[in-house]
Amino acid sequence: MKRSRKNQRQSQHHWHAQLRRLLSPRTFLQRHAQVALDSLGRLYRNRVASLMTAAVIAIALAMPAGLYLLLDNLERLSGTWDGQASMSVFLQNSVSASAADRLAKSVREWPEVHSVQLVTPDEALQEFSQRSGFADVLDALDENPLPAVLVVIPASGYTDPAAASALRERFSRLPETALAQLDLQWVQRLAAILDIARRGILITGCLLALAVLLMIGNTIRLEIQNRREEILVTKLIGATNGFVRRPFLYCGLWYGVLGAIIAWLLVETGFWLLSAPVSNLAGLYQSDFHLETLPFQLLWILVMGGMCLGLLGSWLAVGRHLDAIEPT
Amino acid sequence: MIRFTNISKRYPGGYEALSNISFHMEKGAMAFLTGHSGAGKSTLLKLIALIERTTRGQLFLDGQNVSRIGKRRIPYIRRKIGFIFQEHHLLFDRTVFDNVALPLIIAGYRHQEIGRRVRAALDKLGLLKKERLYPITLSGGEQQRVGIARAVVNKPMLLLADEPTGNLDPDLSREIMALFALFNDVGVSVLIASHDIPLIEELDYPALSLEHGRLAGSVVDRE
Numbered sequence: 001m002k003r004s005r006k007n008q009r010q011s012q013h014h015w016h017a018q019l020r021r022l023l024s025p026r027t028f029l030q031r032h033a034q035v036a037l038d039s040l041g042r043l044y045r046n047r048v049a050s051l052m053t054a055a056v057i058a059i060a061l062a063m064p065a066g067l068y069l070l071l072d073n074l075e076r077l078s079g080t081w082d083g084q085a086s087m088s089v090f091l092q093n094s095v096s097a098s099a100a101d102r103l104a105k106s107v108r109e110w111p112e113v114h115s116v117q118l119v120t121p122d123e124a125l126q127e128f129s130q131r132s133g134f135a136d137v138l139d140a141l142d143e144n145p146l147p148a149v150l151v152v153i154p155a156s157g158y159t160d161p162a163a164a165s166a167l168r169e170r171f172s173r174l175p176e177t178a179l180a181q182l183d184l185q186w187v188q189r190l191a192a193i194l195d196i197a198r199r200g201i202l203i204t205g206c207l208l209a210l211a212v213l214l215m216i217g218n219t220i221r222l223e224i225q226n227r228r229e230e231i232l233v234t235k236l237i238g239a240t241n242g243f244v245r246r247p248f249l250y251c252g253l254w255y256g257v258l259g260a261i262i263a264w265l266l267v268e269t270g271f272w273l274l275s276a277p278v279s280n281l282a283g284l285y286q287s288d289f290h291l292e293t294l295p296f297q298l299l300w301i302l303v304m305g306g307m308c309l310g311l312l313g314s315w316l317a318v319g320r321h322l323d324a325i326e327p328t
Numbered sequence: 329m330i331r332f333t334n335i336s337k338r339y340p341g342g343y344e345a346l347s348n349i350s351f352h353m354e355k356g357a358m359a360f361l362t363g364h365s366g367a368g369k370s371t372l373l374k375l376i377a378l379i380e381r382t383t384r385g386q387l388f389l390d391g392q393n394v395s396r397i398g399k400r401r402i403p404y405i406r407r408k409i410g411f412i413f414q415e416h417h418l419l420f421d422r423t424v425f426d427n428v429a430l431p432l433i434i435a436g437y438r439h440q441e442i443g444r445r446v447r448a449a450l451d452k453l454g455l456l457k458k459e460r461l462y463p464i465t466l467s468g469g470e471q472q473r474v475g476i477a478r479a480v481v482n483k484p485m486l487l488l489a490d491e492p493t494g495n496l497d498p499d500l501s502r503e504i505m506a507l508f509a510l511f512n513d514v515g516v517s518v519l520i521a522s523h524d525i526p527l528i529e530e531l532d533y534p535a536l537s538l539e540h541g542r543l544a545g546s547v548v549d550r551e
């Protein structure tokens with residue numbers, strides 16, 4: 001009787017100590033850090049296999065990230081032209097030089113017009129032969145085939161697609177006009193194409209994220225099978241499901257992070273390889289456009305995404321396969 | 329400490345390994361569990377550690393009815409019990425030290441505390457020099473002792489041993505039994521399954537005897 005009361009007190013004390021230990025933040029963090037490092041060490045010990053898995057994850061992450069960045073750059077490109085959408089009004093060949101001059105003057109007074117530049121047929125010819133290298137052919141012609149052109153910049157407030165279209169209509173109705181062309185059109189088309197591309201990338205991104213999820217899930221499933229004995233033994237001596245789950249969750253998390261870092265390297269390398277030819281091409285169009293990747297922002301987003309996918313993938317695998325392993 | 333009331337255990341195949349078992353083992357007691365091979369000794373110990381669940385009857389541990397306890401609470405019960413398994417259940421990809429440390433890691437002990445306790449347990453079992461070795465390089469008896477060290481390192485209130493001397497020579501067996509008696513002296517309840525009848529008779533502890541899943545012979549405290 002005496003002994004049992006003493007034991008009871010002992011066991012109560014035991015429980016209090018246990019509770020304190022479990023709730024102490026230092027041991028909590030210590031334990032998580034320990035498990036995280038253990039999982040990383042395990043990946044390192046099988047580094048070839050781990051690296052291959054991480055590489056597959058990286059490719060799946062790099063694809064949508066790279067495509068999205070390209071798209072972002074293209075949008076930036078179209079954005080730079082958006083503000084100065086111009087209009088080319090080709091005049092009839094029958095319009096004389098003085099009539100063209102008068103027309104330009106009157107158009108300049110329109111409220112929706114910011115500026116008008118008259119390019120006479122001679123000027124147009126000169127520019128064309130300089131730029132195109134067809135100088136000899138053009139010299140051989142008796143007559144200048146090029147019409148006079150009014151290059152019109154809409155006033156601010158008339159640059160949006162609807163107003164610009166209305167202005168184009170107004171020009172088309174002039175008797176002197178052969179053809180009024182909105183240079184904005186290609187911007188609009190590009191925007192529409194980019195819209196489709198954005199959808200496409202979103203869909204690809206979702207599919208590839210799913211692929212990453214399945215990849216990590218499958219890797220964790222194999223890992224659970226390989227460590228079946230260990231899981232059984234730890235459960236036998238009092239491990240909670242949470243304890244057993246933890247290393248696998250960290251394993252998935254590390255795969256996601258590693259994959260993200262490799263994906264980042266892939267994207268940055270890809271853009272670096274593209275940057276010289278792109279700048280070159282832009283130079284041909286008298287543009288100082290160059291590719292931008294915002295490396296740190298990209299790394300941050302990739303790592304967060306990889307971490308979430310890794311955790312989710314391993315969490316799904318663990319939920320499906322771990323509880324089934326019960327000692328008998 | 330342990331109370332069985334009309335407990336039966338039927339395995340999924342339909343075989344009834346234990347039939348209508350009732351007994352009570354006091355807190356702080358030490359007892360043996362004997363019987364022929366297949367009598368149900370391992371089954372009885374597994375029921376106590378909630379590795380197998382009772383089919384019928386009530387099981388009390390430390391005054392608590394655990395017959396229908398939920399899965400989530402089982403780990404916390406198991407931590408209060410040290411189990412020495414008949415088939416060792418050591419992890420062969422970890423060192424002796426890491427094997428013995430496992431219960432402490434599970435319970436969330438501090439790093440320094442783990443080192444101290446593991447070395448104390450290994451010292452008691454004469455394994456201090458082997459802490460860096462892998463279990464595969466140890467003899468059968470040494471592996472058995474690693475299993476014992478792992479069972480006692482957490483200072484459990486109940487120690488269950490399934491054939492703990494199965495692979496040991498008589499001298500070592502006696503030493504191990506003396507060690508169990510030592511644990512018992514500091515208040516740990518001990519239940520040992522064994523068919524080493526000579527050794528059991530040598531020692532002055534009560535014995536439960538199983539025969540084809542039924543309780544027979546001398547009993548700790550029959551109800």
Ligand SMILES: Nc1ncnc2c1ncn2[C@@H]1O[C@H](COP(=O)(O)OP(=O)(O)OP(=O)(O)O)[C@@H](O)[C@H]1O
Nearest residue numbers: 339340341343345364365366367368369370371372
């Ligand atoms: N998981 C199981 N499924 C079905 N039957 C089982 C299972 N485990 C044990 N048994 C049966 O229950 C009976 C008792 O087994 P148990 O392992 O408890 O015997 P034991 O007394 O420990 O024998 P030993 O001295 O050989 O270890 C045996 O007939 C065995 O075939």
Ligand SMILES: [Mg+2]
Nearest residue numbers: 369370414490
């Ligand atoms: Mg047995």
